[in-house]
Amino acid sequence: MIKPLRWVKQGLAIWRKDLQIEFRTRYTYSALVMFAVTTLVTVSFAIGGFTADVEITAALLWIILFFSAMAGLARTFVAEEETGTVTALKMAAQPEPVYLGKYLFNVTILCSLALLVVPLFIMLLNISIVLPLAFCAVVLLGTLGLAGASTILAAIVSKAGAKNSLLTVLAFPVLLPLLITAISATRAALGGGLAAEVRSHLLTLFFYNGVAVVASLLLFEYVWNE
Numbered sequence: 106m107i108k109p110l111r112w113v114k115q116g117l118a119i120w121r122k123d124l125q126i127e128f129r130t131r132y133t134y135s136a137l138v139m140f141a142v143t144t145l146v147t148v149s150f151a152i153g154g155f156t157a158d159v160e161i162t163a164a165l166l167w168i169i170l171f172f173s174a175m176a177g178l179a180r181t182f183v184a185e186e187e188t189g190t191v192t193a194l195k196m197a198a199q200p201e202p203v204y205l206g207k208y209l210f211n212v213t214i215l216c217s218l219a220l221l222v223v224p225l226f227i228m229l230l231n232i233s234i235v236l237p238l239a240f241c242a243v244v245l246l247g248t249l250g251l252a253g254a255s256t257i258l259a260a261i262v263s264k265a266g267a268k269n270s271l272l273t274v275l276a277f278p279v280l281l282p283l284l285i286t287a288i289s290a291t292r293a294a295l296g297g298g299l300a301a302e303v304r305s306h307l308l309t310l311f312f313y314n315g316v317a318v319v320a321s322l323l324l325f326e327y328v329w330n331e
Contacts, residue, residue, distance in 0.1 A: 112205060115198045119206025124213065134214055137177035141222045144169050149229035163291035166226055166283050170251065172273070174215055174224070178255045181207050182263035182322050197317040200326040204256060208318070211252035219248050235297035239307070243294055246310035249289035253317035260328050283313050 106278045127133055148165055182191075194203060223244055227234070234240050255276055290306030292298070 107171055112199070112202045114203030115202030119198065119203060120209040123206065123210040127210075127214070128188055132194035133177040133180055136180075137173050137214065137218050138221065140142070140176040141173040142225070144172070145222060145229060150298060152230060159197060159204070159292050159296040162230060162232055163288045164293060165230075166223070166251075167247065167287050169222065169226070170215075170216070170219065170247070171284060172281065174251045174255060175273040175276060176304040177214065178211055178252075179262065181211060181256060181262055182225055186189060201322055203329060204260075204321055204325040207260075207311065208252060208256045208321075211256050212249060215248045215252050216245075219244055232295065236294040239303045240291065240294035242307055243287055243310065244288040245285065246314060247290075249286075249314050250283040250310060250317060253314055253321060257321040257325055257328060259307060261326065267321065269327060279280065286310055286313070312322070 148169070164218065179255045198206075226232070255272070258272055258275050258279065262275060287304055290303060293303045293306060
């Protein structure tokens, strides 16, 4: 079998395995949803009946998504460490399919979180979106970027003691370009920015995703076999 096809097959098997475990325990998704909903409700009460400025609204959205992701994705590789099956996983699959499967799992979790949180965010904060298609594209690309960079960082901190706090500290400088671009693109989509400006931000997010995934695939073998 051709190597890329073998990677995809093994990666999908790991993705299905993690989804089955998550459906039984609901640990990761529950942590993400509880943090996101609690923060969202707190923000909505703090703002009250006022309509926040688009700059503040865009920043609040990505702050909620970023810290919600950090609350759950730190456990991406913890299940194997806690149950002692990490050696079996290393024997069953090459490093690249392991990253691919974990990445797809994180994408699934974060996209489902975004489908829940973003409509609530729009409704509770009484937001009007001038460019809805651009807004959806920004949320999608930003979510993929969060998953791509956080997956390999979760592997790095999986053997540390304070996994949640350490992941946030390591991820923030790596994800800062993504967050800045996503906030700017969200602001443009909410406020009706120029098409060229929105397109530029979307391209930046797209290339960030590509660089994050490719760099992670190249480096994951050294992190995984450490």
